[in-house]
Amino acid sequence: IRDICSDRLYGESSRVPSPWLSVLIPTFQRDILLQEALQSVLSQEPVDFSWELIVVDNTPLGEDGSTPALNIVRAIGDIRILYYHNRVNLGSGYNWNRAAELARGKWLCFLHDDDLLCPNALNDLGRQIRAYCGKKPLGYLHARAANFSGAFCPKQNRRHYPPERLTRFGMLLSGPTGAGAPTCGTVILKAAYMETGGICYDYACGADAVLCCQIMKNYAVICSDRLLGG
Numbered sequence: 001i002r003d004i005c006s007d008r009l010y011g012e013s014s015r016v017p018s019p020w021l022s023v024l025i026p027t028f029q030r031d032i033l034l035q036e037a038l039q040s041v042l043s044q045e046p047v048d049f050s051w052e053l054i055v056v057d058n059t060p061l062g063e064d065g066s067t068p069a070l071n072i073v074r075a076i077g078d079i080r081i082l083y084y085h086n087r088v089n090l091g092s093g094y095n096w097n098r099a100a101e102l103a104r105g106k107w108l109c110f111l112h113d114d115d116l117l118c119p120n121a122l123n124d125l126g127r128q129i130r131a132y133c134g135k136k137p138l139g140y141l142h143a144r145a146a147n148f149s150g151a152f153c154p155k156q157n158r159r160h161y162p163p164e165r166l167t168r169f170g171m172l173l174s175g176p177t178g179a180g181a182p183t184c185g186t187v188i189l190k191a192a193y194m195e196t197g198g199i200c201y202d203y204a205c206g207a208d209a210v211l212c213c214q215i216m217k218n219y220a221v222i223c224s225d226r227l228l229g230g
Helices: 032-042 068-076 092-102 121-131 168-175 192-198 201-215
Strands: 006-010 021-027 051-057 080-086 105-109 138-146 185-188 220-229
Touching: 006 068, 021 032, 021 092, 032 051, 032 068, 051 068, 051 092, 068 080, 068 201, 080 092, 092 105, 092 192, 092 201, 092 220, 105 121, 105 192, 121 138, 121 220, 185 192, 192 201
Parallel strands: 021 051, 021 105, 051 080, 138 220
Antiparallel strands: 006 080, 105 185, 138 185
16 A cells, blocks of 8 residues: 555644554544544543544545545544545555554554544553553553443443453464454554554454454553443
């Protein structure tokens, strides 16, 4: 995808000159659910680190030079949102890779365009990342998330979960990594993401699990100790 351009059509990066974390929302032909996803990020409780919000859109431009996602971003009117449009549809996985390339933060926080963050998700993940003290450097924090229908009620479950580390040996025994597709506040160290090459379609629907497994070679992979999204 290196020869495919992504044009920034909205937002000002100068508002957050040196983000510690980048919240990434790859999107395609999404409207109302994307709006709710964006609002769940913009309404986060205050944190003591800087973060940016990036939307990367695979949707072809309409005759009016816009997309549903771009119209939503413009209607929200918050120039902290950095909206990029891909000149060619990269597909979902490679759009994650493009979002990672565009991110300026040390940490990449992924959110699908039909998912939500809990109001204190950034606070919780920032706390856990900085409190980590394992032997291997932390490379991947998998977000615990709740499935829901109707209204999302994150405050129903604010209990702490016991520490849980995911390993390649555990994957060999159980099959899945337990990490699943990165969303709902799953955070990946950008350096670790780029070292693995990101999502690779050679692994088809298992590409996200392979990404997590590759990161496990040199980094620790753990689960969040609180619910981060849904």
